[in-house]
Amino acid sequence: MKTDLRVLKTKEALHESLISLLKERPLESISITGICKAAKINRGTFYQHYGKVEDLFEEYFKEIMKDLAESYKEPYRHVERLKTPALNPAAIRIFHHIEKYKKFYFIVFSKNVPLSYYYLLFEEINALMKQDFLSHPLIGEGIAIDMLSAYQSNAILGMVIEWHRQDFEKSATHMNEQLVKILNLVTGN
Amino acid sequence: MKTDLRVLKTKEALHESLISLLKERPLESISITGICKAAKINRGTFYQHYGKVEDLFEEYFKEIMKDLAESYKEPYRHVERLKTPALNPAAIRIFHHIEKYKKFYFIVFSKNVPLSYYYLLFEEINALMKQDFLSHPLIGEGIAIDMLSAYQSNAILGMVIEWHRQDFEKSATHMNEQLVKILNLVTGN
DNA sequence: GATTTTATTGAACAACTGTATAATAAAATT
DNA sequence: AATTTTATTATACAGTTGTTCAATAAAATC
Numbered sequence: 001m002k003t004d005l006r007v008l009k010t011k012e013a014l015h016e017s018l019i020s021l022l023k024e025r026p027l028e029s030i031s032i033t034g035i036c037k038a039a040k041i042n043r044g045t046f047y048q049h050y051g052k053v054e055d056l057f058e059e060y061f062k063e064i065m066k067d068l069a070e071s072y073k074e075p076y077r078h079v080e081r082l083k084t085p086a087l088n089p090a091a092i093r094i095f096h097h098i099e100k101y102k103k104f105y106f107i108v109f110s111k112n113v114p115l116s117y118y119y120l121l122f123e124e125i126n127a128l129m130k131q132d133f134l135s136h137p138l139i140g141e142g143i144a145i146d147m148l149s150a151y152q153s154n155a156i157l158g159m160v161i162e163w164h165r166q167d168f169e170k171s172a173t174h175m176n177e178q179l180v181k182i183l184n185l186v187t188g189n
Numbered sequence: 190m191k192t193d194l195r196v197l198k199t200k201e202a203l204h205e206s207l208i209s210l211l212k213e214r215p216l217e218s219i220s221i222t223g224i225c226k227a228a229k230i231n232r233g234t235f236y237q238h239y240g241k242v243e244d245l246f247e248e249y250f251k252e253i254m255k256d257l258a259e260s261y262k263e264p265y266r267h268v269e270r271l272k273t274p275a276l277n278p279a280a281i282r283i284f285h286h287i288e289k290y291k292k293f294y295f296i297v298f299s300k301n302v303p304l305s306y307y308y309l310l311f312e313e314i315n316a317l318m319k320q321d322f323l324s325h326p327l328i329g330e331g332i333a334i335d336m337l338s339a340y341q342s343n344a345i346l347g348m349v350i351e352w353h354r355q356d357f358e359k360s361a362t363h364m365n366e367q368l369v370k371i372l373n374l375v376t377g378n
Numbered sequence: 379g380a381t382t383t384t385a386t387t388g389a390a391c392a393a394c395t396g397t398a399t400a401a402t403a404a405a406a407t408t
Numbered sequence: 409a410a411t412t413t414t415a416t417t418a419t420a421c422a423g424t425t426g427t428t429c430a431a432t433a434a435a436a437t438c
Binding site: 115117144 | 299300302306307311330335339347348374
């Protein structure tokens, strides 16, 4: 009794409708009425599952982030582990993940979108960063581990913000190189 | 011919109306119609200056951020400059500034608010961070200065996010201490 | 102080929002 | 296969949104 087929069909139709509308115009100009018309779903049904257009996008965005989460499980073949505690799987994967889903991250980092998308991404990276710190007990005196991981996670997202500001022109590999250089600089090369 | 008195009055009335409504209910539940009724301003006049409720809040938020910008001009009396390049005036002042305007930053960092507020804060800190890096030419090989400053600025905002998540319970002074400790750790104490 | 400029008002309109209800259709359960 | 449960639909309604327009009032300019 978990997933009624009708609900699955409805959500699928709404998802596809949103995606197809997003190819034509920006998120903020898309109305609930418009999505429902395109999806041939009653507007009342939309409200049974979501409250606003952004909630629908958020659900879709979570799907995309699953790809990020799963990519951690792979052994990191291509990048050998560096001595710095900040360069962990989260950091290594994030740029390539974003590059892969460029189109969506253009939206996720756009001005008029709710802060909640940013938080979703932050929480994902932060959780892995924290986990990595906990398994490397080399951390220091009187520092709240939550603060440290928030610091490091968001530092990487800062690079993503700058990357987005430059329309994701640089490659993910280049971003990783920049990160390594910054970490080497900051760790006192 | 710069500031028509009527415009000033209108904006002032709308600002005050928004602030007073914010004391009762959250930003997302406040309508343009409601603000205008309370301000005794015609709704059409609102649209002459803003597009949505969030734009009005943004204007108010910019006023508050002027306080942050101005606080840099004071000599930093209370904190002696540390050797690390990351601890600059921006970093030093930010926590106290946010503590001072707690109520507004609860909104600025809330989930359903547009990402643009976050960006405003980021840009403010980032500009100062960059400026500080440029005056300290000790920066390294092949690192884009924009990336480095984005990294450092947003790292600090990461701490603010965690701080907000804990309802700003810790003091600004405590946050500054945490920052110094993290920088000492990361710089290789 | 008279004139010009322009912001504000009030009204009206179509579209969208958010909510509710009864009827229907499609699943799940037995 | 019959029954029960529940998601979807169709419809309706009051309120909000975004826009336009002529009339008015308040500033700026001369």
